Amino acid sequence: MTAVQDQPATVDAPASVEVQRAFPPPWLRRVGSWFLSLYAGLGLLYLFVPIAVIVAFSFNAEDSTYNIEWDGFTFDNWADPFAEQGLVDALVLSLKIAAIATAAAVVLGGLVALALTRYRFQGSGFVNLFLVLPLTTPEIVLGASLASLFIARTYPSPVPDSRGFDAVLIAHIMFCVSFVSLTVKARLRGFDWTLEDAAMDLGAGPVRTFLKVTFPLMIPGILAAALLSFALSLDDFIITLFNAGDQTTFPIYIYGAAQRAIPPQIQVLSSMILFASVAILVTGTLIGRRREAAATR
């Protein structure tokens, strides 16, 4: 009798790739995905209903002081959006402040972001901390403190108060610098600084390197920061109210008007701002997509 030869162990068949998971069963998964859609839909509804109401009431043929009851559809308000002179003046003032504050904040904040991401220096941690402070401090505290600062500034001169256009501008630049530098900083995180080495190696000095390479590559981040800063300045109420003095910005006007009456022009101008920002967003996205498509062609 021959000895039984050792059989090589049979190779295990590879484990079945398609594993049927016992949980959750298909019906539960269907219910789950249906519930998720419903939940998401409700969330979006919650976000958009107030905006829809504003747009809808800009078409309201109101016949009472308060534009809060639906009295029928009309284009009259849109045909005459600038009927309320005070409202228009307030809007122009707000746009002016937002434009100047944004311009100043972009330059200052952009440079801060550049310095903080590009270099390590003594005290950069403190700069980082101070940038976040205006965002975390309650607005009411900031507003009140700034107001006392601006009042104290002129004490004991005969003019008791230096609040007004300049004060509001300074206050807005302050918090916009924070937002701009944080936004630009986030965008610069993935920046390939060796591109600057390449530029220098090709013979570009520091100034040319910044103007031709670094700055053009920062532009998308700067634009995003500028849009954010403009919107924040345009809409700021609390800090502005404390420091506006005799100036009436758009939010302050609306707040005041709402005490007495709500003219539909408020909704009209608000809708205009809304549509303008949506238009900017859509254009930005479209340009981005076209670039993407051109690049992956």
Added chain:
Amino acid sequence: MTLTARLDVDLGRFALRDVTITVADGETVALLGPNGAGKTTALRAVMGLVDLDEGRVVLDDTVLDDRADGTWVPPEQRRIGAVFQHGLLFPHLTVLENVAFGPRSRGVGTKQARQAAHCWLEELDVAELARERPRSLSGGQAQRVALARALATEPRLLVLDEPLTALDASTRPEVRRALAKHLDAFDGSALVVAHDPIEAMALADRIIVIEDGGVTQEGTPTEVREQPKTRYVADVAGVNLYRGEASANGLRLANGEVIMSTEHLDGPAFAVVHPKAVALHANQPAGTPRNVWQGIVCHVDPEGDRSRVHVDAPVPITAEITAVARAELALAEGSDVWVSVKAAEVTLFPA
């Protein structure tokens, strides 16, 4: 156009110590070494992008950097053209604008710079990409454009930082050939950083091996391949390397084992054994081989129709055998095996 550089750089966590690099006129030198050895730092120090702690960089007759007397020429005035690892093309400029960037930065007019750029793109067979953005280029195309961009500045020294590493395996040989061709045609000197030995051997006239911040070996590709002086170089060349004390008996290793050789040397020396010269046996071999050891198979790397077998013997050794031989010996990890090497197959050279 010759480069002489002696570099000492201390970056805290990492330092280059007394790395001397010379590149003769028209020569291509490769800096070869494992990742993190300091090749790129050395290159950046030559370019002026990393500050020297000690040392001197001279290109032709111009002193670019001298810590002794404080001379320092900023990178943008060094006339060194660089090809970076990932091409590093400017993403917001077209290919043509990228190549024209160098001439423009050196004060050439827009029109002339664009013409020059076009010539260089044609030279590198990528003229049809002139209007593309870097993001739409393949890795190989990007490296050709990067080379065109570096050459367009008419550099006195061309430096290439792992120019092929970022490419996928299928385009690498083609780009390597193109690079080799243009490096030959380039009449200035060139310095290439590589961690792939094939890259270094294919492109360079001379190889400088950098390990752990210092130069460990220098020579022609053939010398480096045939007479490796460190474990790294031996691994790279795919040979067995031993260091010991040579005498009439052969090479005595630190652990007391002796490797016999038909060559005779005295004093500290290296022994090199090619894996193909290592024979494996199931039983103790009879006959002539002078070096016989018993060992255990650590692991087996199949490479095509051959296998590299790493054997843990008194003298650890790698053998390269055919698939047939491997099947015959039924080798697997942990198998007992006998190793033999003919004395005539052991090359000795002084350390």
